[in-house]
Amino acid sequence: MHCVSNEVVKEKPTSVGFLTGINKNMKTYIITGCTSGLGLEMTLLLLARGDKVICMNRRKITKLNHPNCRQILGIDCTLIDAIQEFDGRVDTLILNASPNLSGYTLNEAESEIDEALDTIVKMHLKLFNVVKKYMHNKSTVVGVSSRLGSITREYTGANVHLERPQAYKIAKAAFNMLLNIIASESGFKCHVIHPGYLNTKMGGTDGTSPNVAAYNLIRYIDNPHRYCEFKNLETKEVIPW
Ligand SMILES: NC(=O)c1ccc[n+]([C@@H]2O[C@H](COP(=O)([O-])OP(=O)(O)OC[C@H]3O[C@@H](n4cnc5c(N)ncnc54)[C@H](OP(=O)(O)O)[C@@H]3O)[C@@H](O)[C@H]2O)c1
Numbered sequence: 001m002h003c004v005s006n007e008v009v010k011e012k013p014t015s016v017g018f019l020t021g022i023n024k025n026m027k028t029y030i031i032t033g034c035t036s037g038l039g040l041e042m043t044l045l046l047l048a049r050g051d052k053v054i055c056m057n058r059r060k061i062t063k064l065n066h067p068n069c070r071q072i073l074g075i076d077c078t079l080i081d082a083i084q085e086f087d088g089r090v091d092t093l094i095l096n097a098s099p100n101l102s103g104y105t106l107n108e109a110e111s112e113i114d115e116a117l118d119t120i121v122k123m124h125l126k127l128f129n130v131v132k133k134y135m136h137n138k139s140t141v142v143g144v145s146s147r148l149g150s151i152t153r154e155y156t157g158a159n160v161h162l163e164r165p166q167a168y169k170i171a172k173a174a175f176n177m178l179l180n181i182i183a184s185e186s187g188f189k190c191h192v193i194h195p196g197y198l199n200t201k202m203g204g205t206d207g208t209s210p211n212v213a214a215y216n217l218i219r220y221i222d223n224p225h226r227y228c229e230f231k232n233l234e235t236k237e238v239i240p241w
Pocket residue numbers: 032033034035036037038039056057058059095096097098099100119144145146147194195196197198199200201202203204207210
């Protein structure tokens with residue numbers, strides 16, 4: 001198991017703190033959407049502690065040029081080659097990519113729903129189906145979701161003050177179901193995580209640093225947890241489905 005502390009970190013962690021007691025057990029991660037924000041920061045932290053990362057991106061970026069990193073642009077034979085190169089096994093699959101959408105009404109959602117479902121649901125379903133044969137009984141699937149995907153919060157009005165794209169909310173709710181089905185069908189340990197409001201392209205400048213959120217997320221999934229919970233990483237609360 002990787003060695004990280006158990007406290008919630010609120011400020012930017014130092015790399016020294018993160019690397020303390022490091023990683024005698026190098027793992028292979030596949031992460032989607034690593035060109036910016038949370039995906040990029042998770043990748044950089046994992047590479048810094050000696051793990052291997054296969055990044056599923058739409059484009060290559062120089063920040064990820066690293067001997068233990070492969071940037072893959074499609075779910076095809078280049079992905080399989082990268083997995084084979086990294087010992088033919090995948091320990092953790094992190095489904096993180098999401099488009100940045102802006103339609104707050106159902107009329108606007110119509111033009112965004114295809115992109116939302118294609119990326120958040122269909123791409124991740126396809127990726128899981130390809131990757132699952134390289135996973136093992138201790139492998140983990142992590143869905144980076146959003147509290148906006150909580151049907152209960154929508155139903156009870158808890159999401160009302162959060163103006164967010166409707167197509168995004170619909171796709172994240174479907175994504176949460178996908179993660180639950182993956183958990184029940186495959187038996188892999190699954191986590192569904194709301195990472196908090198982040199200072200990224202998708203979030204706002206008053207949000208949490210994605211470096212801090214990445215640290216907290218990796219520390220959370222390093223340790224054993226209850227089966228497929230929908231967790232708010234910032235508050236540590238369990239979000240109702
Ligand atoms: N930011 C927040 O406040 C917040 C709150 C709750 C949940 N989240 C979740 O956290 C995750 C990370 O978001 P972030 O804040 O880090 O946003 P971000 O900086 O905008 O990163 C989104 C990533 O997804 C990629 N992406 C988008 N569409 C894609 C596609 N069709 N195929 C492949 N990659 C695609 C982007 O790549 P390109 O560079 O190619 O566009 C980028 O790498 C998302 O799942 C988001 O829903 C964020």
